[in-house]
Amino acid sequence: MNQPAVLRVLLVVLLAFYPFIIYFGIRVLPASFFGIALAVLLLLRFVFTQPGERTTAVPALLLLLAYAVAAAVVGSTQMLMYYPVIINFLMCALFAGSLRHEEPLLLRLVRARGMPMSVHAPRYLTRLTAVWAGFFALNGLIALWTTTQSMELWTIYNGMLAYVLIAALVGGEWIFRRHYKRRMGVSDEYAQEEDATPNRPPACTSLS
Numbered sequence: 561m562n563q564p565a566v567l568r569v570l571l572v573v574l575l576a577f578y579p580f581i582i583y584f585g586i587r588v589l590p591a592s593f594f595g596i597a598l599a600v601l602l603l604l605r606f607v608f609t610q611p612g613e614r615t616t617a618v619p620a621l622l623l624l625l626a627y628a629v630a631a632a633v634v635g636s637t638q639m640l641m642y643y644p645v646i647i648n649f650l651m652c653a654l655f656a657g658s659l660r661h662e663e664p665l666l667l668r669l670v671r672a673r674g675m676p677m678s679v680h681a682p683r684y685l686t687r688l689t690a691v692w693a694g695f696f697a698l699n700g701l702i703a704l705w706t707t708t709q710s711m712e713l714w715t716i717y718n719g720m721l722a723y724v725l726i727a728a729l730v731g732g733e734w735i736f737r738r739h740y741k742r743r744m745g746v747s748d749e750y751a752q753e754e755d756a757t758p759n760r761p762p763a764c765t766s767l768s
Contacts (some may be wrong), residue, residue: 568608571601579719582640583711594640595632602628620650641707644718648700655693664689680744688733695729 574581582594602625609617627646631639658665667685670677699722706714 567604571605571608574601575605576723577719578643579715582637583715583719586637586640586711590635591637591640592632592635595628595630595635598640598643599625599628599632616654620654623650637711638707641711641714642704644703644722645700645707648696648703652693652696652700655689655696659686659689659693666692678741678744680740684737684740691729691733695725699725 578598585594602621606618606621606625609621624643624646627643631643655665658668663671664686666689667682670681670685703718703722706717
């Protein structure tokens with residue numbers, strides 16, 4: 561793995577642990593510091609954005625950057641708690657918006673990677689795209705609700721439980737897809753070739 565790739569992974573990990581960083585850090589540092597730190601991380605994420613990601617990632621990163629700057633100016637802990645809410649609604653908009661096009665997001669990703677598909681795959685991937693859009697909408701509403709609760713609950717849900725739910729959806733879809741393939745008569749060898757992408761959240765979730 562080259563250095564830019566390592567830095568991208570590190571940035572994704574730091575942003576993923578955002579709730580825990582805020583929870584423990586806000587006790588010793590002012591809220592404005594974390595707004596500035598988030599802005600710096602997002603700027604670095606912008607710098608290391610790959611050419612193929614720019615169409616979808618850059619507008620979202622610019623919106624998040626504006627939020628981080630506002631959080632730094634306002635300097636309130638409550639303001640910092642809206643980051644997971646914005647991430648979820650951005651993801652929902654990305655998935656739901658792609659449903660208006662001929663190729664929804666997951667179908668486009670599979671085709672872009674040159675992966676073989678059965679005749680049933682486009683319809684299945686379109687429905688799966690809708691499922692992920694619904695998931696992020698619901699997760700965003702729950703994240704919004706947690707901003708009205710204690711800091712502990714906000715941290716546990718957005719820093720841990722939300723990822724458990726994502727893993728549960730990924731695992732459930734993986735199991736269901738095998739049942740679906742058997743019902744549709746897709747061969748095992750062919751199924752193995754088309755397994756790689758649909759059963760996991762696409763790369764764009766690295767914005768979080």
